[in-house]
Amino acid sequence: MARIKADFLVLGSGIAGLTFAIKTAKAYPDRKVLVLTKTVENESNTRYAQGGVAAVWDLGKDTYNKHVEDTLDAGDGLCRREIVEIVVHEGPERVQEIIDWGARFDKVKDSPAYDLAREGGHSEHRILHYKDLTGWEMQRALVEEAHRYANIEILEHYFALDLITQHHLGRMVIRVTPDIECYGCYALNKKNGEIDTILSRITVVCTGGAGQVYKSTTNPIIATGDGIAMTYRAKGRVENMEFVQFHPTSMYNPAGENPSFLVSEAVRGFGGILKSTEGEEFMHLYDERLSLAPRDIVARAIDSEMKKRGTDCMYLDCRHLDRDKFTAHFPTIFEKCLSLGVDPMKDLIPVVPACHYLCGGILVDEHGRSSIHRLYAAGECSSTGLHGANRLASNSLLEAMVFAHRIFLHTRNKLDQLSYREDVPDWNAEGTTDPKEMVLITQSIKELKEIMSYYVGIVRSNIRLKRALDRLYLLYQETEDLYKTSTISPQLMELRNLITIAYLITRSATHRRESRGLHFTTDYPGQQLFIEYSVL
Ligand code: FAD
């Protein structure tokens, strides 16, 4: 049981965590920046991003105002306008920074200009991309840049368990306690099974999304909402959890795979058209922007057509597109289709919606500050107000970079006022033993995913949500009993965290008695005049 100290503790090595770490390490060469990551340093949601990063780049054609309006339009009345303005205006500078750190984006043939793509909900071509591997390329550049700084230490296979607050010093802490402070975290060193106490002056949560709470998701298996669940347990505020984005087009694979393979929205931006099994277009029945309408509309349209027709998937038609251009832009998608016996130039690509992105999360202000002192959050685990009720495609990589930078600016010169809390006790594992039956954990995770997929999916209703809450409560009780008596394992902690996430999504969905953005309920199909954020 080691005790480790770091000036800055960063939970997560995706785009948010590494952007913050690099900037901070560069500004303070004599301060230690410790990054924890629960598997390897380059495994993250970031790594799988395909479409790209949205930024106003070609000021001849595009304007900041258009990007702001597109974001507000997708967000369906719940974006914080001032945050949207900040991200759109500061975004291009952050993109330039990652280019300076070595990230490559595709250029127009024989030209220095970037090849800007278009995705659903965008009124202009403004997506910088690297083939269909944008996230992989950005993650590569970030990891390489981070390795240049001797004062960044990345601890792989370190699983953050709980944030340390006054609660661990014996003080009663409840959600309305005004001065909750974070002193670091307890983390499981997966290599030796020990739980270390990590003390920090400032902690930044960058643990990404929670797609694994659903049966079918584009998110990798690490996306279990740990940071949000930890913050909620520490009595921090979270908001807008009902707004779960389902991507309209994950590849339908009858054999089932986790994660589901994404067929980027950029394919529709490139000219791909959604069709039924009979080869008929259907998007004109739902939105005048057809296949390029915002995601919530397209995902619901596909879901509704599948239910009407009793089919397992709908299709994307790319047969009319130029083969050479298609394979140059989408080599990974092309290869994946071929591996499943689908030739995109000859066959329709079978697609189905899958959970993709969590718009809500840890409530933060314009500096990335959470409701807990000394605790910041950035990236998909945070809720800044940019996305509102629905995220505009390719806005999340941008948001992560902008907020990582803002946290860096805000924590500048704060360190000297903050000391380590040496009196934090070590983790107490007394009275726990190795769980005898891992099946209790794995089966509960399966049950949880079933509950969320059938009762809290794309279309919701009061009765489904009530049923979900009742079932979740049982799972919660069983898991807490197990937790009290079992040695800590990543699987047990992920189950606990996923139950918390499921509860937060379902409870927020129950509170929202209207349909807005990504939250659609058959009991309240319209919108209310009074709009509020769901803060828990
Ligand atoms: P992540 O990149 O997910 O990083 C999370 C990190 O936290 C990981 O290092 C993980 O190991 C670590 N972690 C988690 N829990 C713990 C724990 N308990 N202890 C220690 N470490 C922990 N967005 C766009 O803008 N454009 C796109 O084109 C795009 N395409 C996408 C395609 C796919 C398939 C997916 C899944 C997402 C896509 N997104 C896209 C969304 C975007 O990729 C993510 O929102 C973004 O990358 C999140 O970055 P992050 O830094 O917040 O988290």
Ligand code: SIN
């Ligand atoms: C995609 O490539 O379709 C994903 C883009 C995003 O999630 O922003």
